[in-house]
Amino acid sequence: MTLRLFDTATRQVRTFEPRVTGKVGMYVCGATVQAPPHIGHMRSAVAFDVLVRWLKRTGLDVTYIRNVTDIDDKIISKSAANDTEWWAWAAINERAFTDAYDALGNLRPTFEPHATAHILDMIELMDRLVERGHAYQAGEGNVYFDTRSWQSYGSLTNQQIDDALPSEDEDEVSLKRDPRDFALWKAAKPAEPATAQWPTPYGTGRPGWHLECSAMAKRYLGEAFDIHGGGLDLRFPHHENEQAQSKAAGYDFANVWMHSAWVTQGGTKMSKSLGNGLLVSEVLENTRAAVLRYALATVHYRSMLEWTPDTVADANAMWDRFSGFVDRASEVVGDVSFEEVAAAELPAAFTDAMNDDLNVSVGLAVVHEHLKAGNSALASGDTKSARTHLVALRAMLDTFGLDPAAWSQEAGDDKSARALDSLVASQIQARVQARKDRDFATADAIRDSLAAAGIVVEDSATGARWSLA
Numbered sequence: 001m002t003l004r005l006f007d008t009a010t011r012q013v014r015t016f017e018p019r020v021t022g023k024v025g026m027y028v029c030g031a032t033v034q035a036p037p038h039i040g041h042m043r044s045a046v047a048f049d050v051l052v053r054w055l056k057r058t059g060l061d062v063t064y065i066r067n068v069t070d071i072d073d074k075i076i077s078k079s080a081a082n083d084t085e086w087w088a089w090a091a092i093n094e095r096a097f098t099d100a101y102d103a104l105g106n107l108r109p110t111f112e113p114h115a116t117a118h119i120l121d122m123i124e125l126m127d128r129l130v131e132r133g134h135a136y137q138a139g140e141g142n143v144y145f146d147t148r149s150w151q152s153y154g155s156l157t158n159q160q161i162d163d164a165l166p167s168e169d170e171d172e173v174s175l176k177r178d179p180r181d182f183a184l185w186k187a188a189k190p191a192e193p194a195t196a197q198w199p200t201p202y203g204t205g206r207p208g209w210h211l212e213c214s215a216m217a218k219r220y221l222g223e224a225f226d227i228h229g230g231g232l233d234l235r236f237p238h239h240e241n242e243q244a245q246s247k248a249a250g251y252d253f254a255n256v257w258m259h260s261a262w263v264t265q266g267g268t269k270m271s272k273s274l275g276n277g278l279l280v281s282e283v284l285e286n287t288r289a290a291v292l293r294y295a296l297a298t299v300h301y302r303s304m305l306e307w308t309p310d311t312v313a314d315a316n317a318m319w320d321r322f323s324g325f326v327d328r329a330s331e332v333v334g335d336v337s338f339e340e341v342a343a344a345e346l347p348a349a350f351t352d353a354m355n356d357d358l359n360v361s362v363g364l365a366v367v368h369e370h371l372k373a374g375n376s377a378l379a380s381g382d383t384k385s386a387r388t389h390l391v392a393l394r395a396m397l398d399t400f401g402l403d404p405a406a407w408s409q410e411a412g413d414d415k416s417a418r419a420l421d422s423l424v425a426s427q428i429q430a431r432v433q434a435r436k437d438r439d440f441a442t443a444d445a446i447r448d449s450l451a452a453a454g455i456v457v458e459d460s461a462t463g464a465r466w467s468l469a
Contacts, residue, residue, distance in 0.1 A: 003058065003355045005227075006302060008235065008257040009156050009243075013357050018226055019255060024055050024062045025225035027217045027254070029234055030112070032069040032209075033093035034078050037100045039278050039296065039307070040263040040270035044231040046293060046401070047260040047301035049106040051229070053399050054354050057346075065220045066109040068094055071116050072209055076192055086196055087116075100280040104293045105401045113216045115207065119198050121215040122207045125249060126184050126200070134248040138175035141187025141203030145210075145241065147180045150248045156257065157236045167237060182241050183208035210241035217242075218251060228254035232261050233269065260301045270307065278307070290323075290407040291316045297400045298364055302357075320467075323404035325371055326394060327465065328378060330405070333387040336394065341403060344395040354399065367396045424455055428464050431457070 003016040018024050028048045031041065048066075055062050070090040079089035101108075126143055129135035134149045147153045153161050166179035187205045188197040197204045217225065230239060239257065246253040263270045270278070283292055295315035299305045330336070347370070353362035374389030394403050427446055434443040447457050450466070457466050 003054075004357055005256055005258060006357050008259050009254075011158065014256065016226075016256065018060065019224060022059070022061055024060050024227065025065075025221040026052070026055075026062060026227040026229065027065045027067075027213070027221055027225060028109075028228075029213060029230035029238070030066040030068055030109075031094070031097045032072055032074070033090045033097060034072070034074040036093055036096040037280050038270060039280055039283060039292070040231075041097070042100060042104055042280055042292075043263045043296050043305060044229075044260045045101055045106055046104060046296040048229050048258075050297055050301070050360070050400055051227075051258070051358060052107055053401060054358060057399055062110070063221065064107075064109045065111050065113065065217065067213060067216050068097075068112060068114045069209065069212060070094065070114050071196060071206055076196055086193060096281070103280070103284060103289045104296070105289070105407070107401075111220055113220060115212040115216070118212070118216050118219060119207065121219050122185075122211050123200050125211065125215045125218070125245070126202075128249045129184065129245060132248065132250070134245070135184055136177065137202050138177075139187060139203075141185065141200075141205040142175055142183065143185040143202050144176055144181040145184055145245050145248075146177060147182070147244065148178055150244050152247065153180075153244050154240065156240045156243050159236075164240075165237070167241075182210060182237065184211045184245070210238055210245060213238070214242050214246045214249075214253075217253070218246070223250075224252035225254060227256045227258060229258040229260070232259045235259055258301075261304045263296075263305045263307050265307050267306070283312075287312050288316070288319070290402065290404075291319045294319050294400075294402055297402060298360055300359065300361055319402075319404075322367075322371065322393070322397060322402075323408065324467070325374055325378075326390065326404040327408070327467075329374060329386050329390040331465070332378060333383050333390060336387070336391055336405070338403075338406065341391060341394045341398055341405075344391050346395055346399075347392055350396050360400065363396065363399075367393055370396070424450065424466050428457060428466060432464065 004013050005016045006012070007014045026048075028044075031037065052062055052064050071086070075090050076086050079086040082089065084092075126135060129145065130137070130143070133146075135143055135145050137143050147161060147164075154164055161180060164180050167176075167182035184207070185200060185202060185205050186208060187203055196206055198206060217228070228239070228242075239259075243253060243257075280292075291312060292315070295311050296305070298315075298318075305311075347366055350363050350366040353359040353366065356362070370389045370393045374386055374393060377383075377386035377389060394405060397403050398406070427450060431443045431446040434440070434446065450457055454468055455466055456468070457464055
C-alpha cells in the first residue's frame, strides 16, 4: 500500500507522490517566539515529527524545514512591556521552544531558518509581486498584496473573496485598496525600535508575517516542494496568503497541504491569549516527557485532542505497560540493538495503517496485539517468540518517537537518575543478602522503606527489579 495523505487544498485523501523520486521537501510553520511554548504548540510539532519519521522509515530522503518567526507585532509589544530588547525576547523564547522540542524527542529539522536572516529574499519576492501587478505600495514603507488581482484567492480554504475576513492589519486599512489586502511590508512606526527596521526600495520597515514563510520556503526548497504543514489555525489567513503570494509570483509552491488539529480544553482551543495554555515546562514538572509525547502522538493528527485530568493519567498507564514489557523482555532475551529495531520489518497491518493518512489509532491497536502476545510468550517461557514481539513492538513505537528503550537510555544519561539507580541497587542488594541470611525482618524493612519512598520492588526468576510507583 502506498502512502496516502489528506490534502487540505483538495479536501481529500490523495496518494502521495514526491516531486523527485526518493526525496521529500517539507516546510512546516514553526514558532512565533513571543512567549514560551504550551502543549498546543507541541501537538503540531509532534504530529509532523511522526510524519517525518514515517517518511524516513519508508526510505525517503527528507529535507525538513521548520522556521522561526523572530520578528512580529507581538514580539515587539511584549518585549517592550518587559523592558527587553525585541531580539533578546525572541531569543529567550526560542530557547524555550528548542528545549521543549528536545524534551519531547522531536527530531531536529534539516534547517531552522529565522525570518530576520532572510530580509533580502523577502525583498526579492516583494519586487516580483509588484512587477507582476499583484502588489502595490501605499505610503512610505507600506506594501500590500492585491487579493483581487489573484483570481484563485480563497481556494485553499474553499471560500470566495467577498466572504473572506478582512486582513489583520486593521490600523492600516485606510491605505489599502481592499480590506482583505494584506501587508507584505510594514512601514516603520515611531514608537518601534530602530533595530526592528530594514531599508527597502519602498521605504524602511519590517516584513509582514505571510511574506516571511513564502520567502524562506523558496530559499530552502525551491519554487515547488512536496508538503507544507502547520496547525489548523494557520489555514486562514496565513496559509491562504502564503499560497496566493507564492503562486502569484509564478511558483508552484506546495503540492500537498497538511494541518494538525488543536489541543482543546472544554471544547475551546488552547492558546495563551485565552489564558488556558498549559506551558510545556510546567507540565513536565509533574509528567515524564515520554508520557506527554505519548498523549500527543497517539491521537490522529487531524483529530482534536481534548485535554482533561485523565489525559496524562491514561497516557502514563499505557506508557508503563509498554516500557514495562520492554524491560521484562529485555531481561529475558537480552538487549536488542537500536540498529536492529531501525531495520526491522514492520507488521503489514501497522504499515497499512500508517500509510492510510498516518492512522496512528489503528497502528496502535497492532502494537497492543504484539504487547499481549509478547506478555503471553514471556509467561510461557517462549523466549524466541518474546524476542520477535519485542523487536516488532519497539520498531512500531519507534515510528511514533516512543521506543521505550531509547527513552530509558535518555533517562539513564541524567545524573540524578544514575544516582537514584545506584542507591536503589545497593538497597536491593542488601535485601538480597538479608534474605540469604534468612534475616527476613531486615529484608522486609528495606522493602518497606523503598515503598515509602515511592519505589516498587518486584521479584522475578531473573532477580529483583524496581520501578517508580
